[in-house]
Amino acid sequence: MTLALHSRFAGELPELAVGWKAEEAPEPTLLVLNETLAAELGLDPDWLRSPDGIGLLVGATLPAQATPVAQAYAGHQFGGFAPRLGDGRALLLGEVVDADGRMRDLHLKGSGRTPFARGGDGLAAVGPMLREYLISEAMHALGIPTARALAVVATGRPVYRETIQPGAVLARVADSHLRVGSFQYAALVAQSTGDPAVLRRLADHAIARHHPAAADAQNPYLALLDAVIAVQARLVAQWMLVGFVHGVMNTDNMTISGQTIDYGPCAFMEAFDPATVFSSIDSWGRYAYGNQPSVALWNLARFAETLLPLLGEDTDEAIRLAEAHLGAFQMHYETQWSAGMRAKLGVPDAAVPTVEPLITDLLEQMQQSHIDHTSFYRRLATAARGDAEPVRGEFVDLARFDEWTQRWRALGPDAEAMDRVNPVYIPRNHLVEEALTAAAEGDLAPFDRLLSVVQAPYVERPGLERYTEPGDKEFTTGFRTFCGT
Numbered sequence: 001m002t003l004a005l006h007s008r009f010a011g012e013l014p015e016l017a018v019g020w021k022a023e024e025a026p027e028p029t030l031l032v033l034n035e036t037l038a039a040e041l042g043l044d045p046d047w048l049r050s051p052d053g054i055g056l057l058v059g060a061t062l063p064a065q066a067t068p069v070a071q072a073y074a075g076h077q078f079g080g081f082a083p084r085l086g087d088g089r090a091l092l093l094g095e096v097v098d099a100d101g102r103m104r105d106l107h108l109k110g111s112g113r114t115p116f117a118r119g120g121d122g123l124a125a126v127g128p129m130l131r132e133y134l135i136s137e138a139m140h141a142l143g144i145p146t147a148r149a150l151a152v153v154a155t156g157r158p159v160y161r162e163t164i165q166p167g168a169v170l171a172r173v174a175d176s177h178l179r180v181g182s183f184q185y186a187a188l189v190a191q192s193t194g195d196p197a198v199l200r201r202l203a204d205h206a207i208a209r210h211h212p213a214a215a216d217a218q219n220p221y222l223a224l225l226d227a228v229i230a231v232q233a234r235l236v237a238q239w240m241l242v243g244f245v246h247g248v249m250n251t252d253n254m255t256i257s258g259q260t261i262d263y264g265p266c267a268f269m270e271a272f273d274p275a276t277v278f279s280s281i282d283s284w285g286r287y288a289y290g291n292q293p294s295v296a297l298w299n300l301a302r303f304a305e306t307l308l309p310l311l312g313e314d315t316d317e318a319i320r321l322a323e324a325h326l327g328a329f330q331m332h333y334e335t336q337w338s339a340g341m342r343a344k345l346g347v348p349d350a351a352v353p354t355v356e357p358l359i360t361d362l363l364e365q366m367q368q369s370h371i372d373h374t375s376f377y378r379r380l381a382t383a384a385r386g387d388a389e390p391v392r393g394e395f396v397d398l399a400r401f402d403e404w405t406q407r408w409r410a411l412g413p414d415a416e417a418m419d420r421v422n423p424v425y426i427p428r429n430h431l432v433e434e435a436l437t438a439a440a441e442g443d444l445a446p447f448d449r450l451l452s453v454v455q456a457p458y459v460e461r462p463g464l465e466r467y468t469e470p471g472d473k474e475f476t477t478g479f480r481t482f483c484g485t
């Protein structure tokens with residue numbers, strides 16, 4: 001089969017693209033393939049399972065005209081600026097136009113060292129790549145904008161971490177991999193050459209691919225800023241509503257498209273607590289659950305800074321414009337989050353001033369009583385149907401919760417509507433670990449099962465009760481996640 005692989009990014013932005021090839025995989029074995037996504041991309045799943053197809057999935061056999069590249073980007077990592085990061089172990093194979101005419105990046109992770117690898121080995125291990133596959137597909141099923149996973153192929157090459165692990169390549173698909181860090185890199189190039197041409201080309205590329213309406217605005221680059229503020233506010237609100245902690249919200253991991261990318265140390269919160277952190281390196285809690293909205297705004301301010309030369313002739317005026325427009329983030333975020341919370345409580349049309357104190361009170365109680373975020377909202381639908389016992393029992397201050405329930409019921413919550421927005425199944429940390437441990441021993445059955453469970457998160461099915469419960473205390477207390485693994 002012939003795959004039309006475009007080289008739009010490489011062609012339009014050569015300053016941000018280094019032509020590169022994947023390292024050879026000695027013994028490639030397909031571990032998991034996303035047949036639905038393959039079909040969306042016009043790729044025949046049977047062909048993808050063939051040696052040529054697997055060759056594509058590890059970057060070995062590409063169409064003749066393909067120009068795989070490592071993308072250059074900069075980034076603020078935990079607040080500190082790194083002028084040169086880039087794809088150290090990833091490659092953009094090119095863009096594919098899907099069945100709906102949408103252009104999407106086909107990207108590999110774990111495909112070997114590139115000129116951006118610095119001290120890294122350019123590789124990825126099977127466990128973390130299966131983890132990204134599982135969590136990104138769960139996010140997609142939850143209705144959250146995200147990069148998708150197309151396949152994980154074991155390479156047959158050992159990867160040296162704390163222990164020796166089997167290597168893998170993840171093939172992933174995203175609307176693009178343009179990051180805030182891509183703009184930071186282009187802004188540095190523009191500064192050093194005194195010519196903003198590359199920055200303008202990048203902004204035009206981003207507008208054309210993700211925010212085409214901005215092209216018709218009076219100030220297209222200001223409209224681009226507005227659009228990115230809006231999609232990121234919406235994205236982070238959606239994360240918050242499902243209890244997702246990204247874990248490494250560096251500017252190089254924040255997209256211009258508004259999709260979630262770079263699943264490293266991410267995990268889902270169980271007991272509600274804004275201070276929830278999983279990443280082993282986030283010792284100050286910079287990227288804690290409750291900090292995500294303010295970090296997103298901080299990152300967007302870095303994005304706005306890169307756009308200053310494009311916003312107007314006069315720098316002071318450009319700064320004034322950028323600051324004024326960044327002010328819209330909070331409004332966008334609160335609108336999205338508050339609408340989402342009302343939907344979770346089954347009262348989407350209730351007046352905001354009525355519900356707001358109810359939400360604040362509920363979150364305080366959930367934190368005080370260490371209530372499991374996911375199962376609580378789902379079980380609350382049972383309370384809407386008349387039986388509050390399943391949720392009530394876990395609260396320490398029963399009188400306070402009863403009083404809350406009374407006020408909430410007075411708003412006439414719709415239990416069916418609640419079930420459509422409150423997931424039963426998320427990739428719970430202990431289940432993910434269990435699946436990955438089995439996969440490391442060669443048994444993919446628990447992974448496949450968990451994947452199929454989280455791919456239909458809103459539909460409760462008999463026999464899947466163990467997928468709805470939080471992990472036990474011993475597991476949860478010690479649970480940490482890792483970057484760049």
Ligand code: AMP
Pocket residue numbers: 085086087088089090113116117118119120121122123124248250253262264483484485
């Ligand atoms: P991230 O974990 O997405 O924040 O990655 C930060 C930077 O480290 C990016 O430039 C990655 O390409 C790079 N990186 C992470 N792991 C490796 C690795 N094993 N080899 C080379 N580069 C890596």
Ligand code: MG
Pocket residue numbers: 252253262
């Ligand atoms: Mg990254």
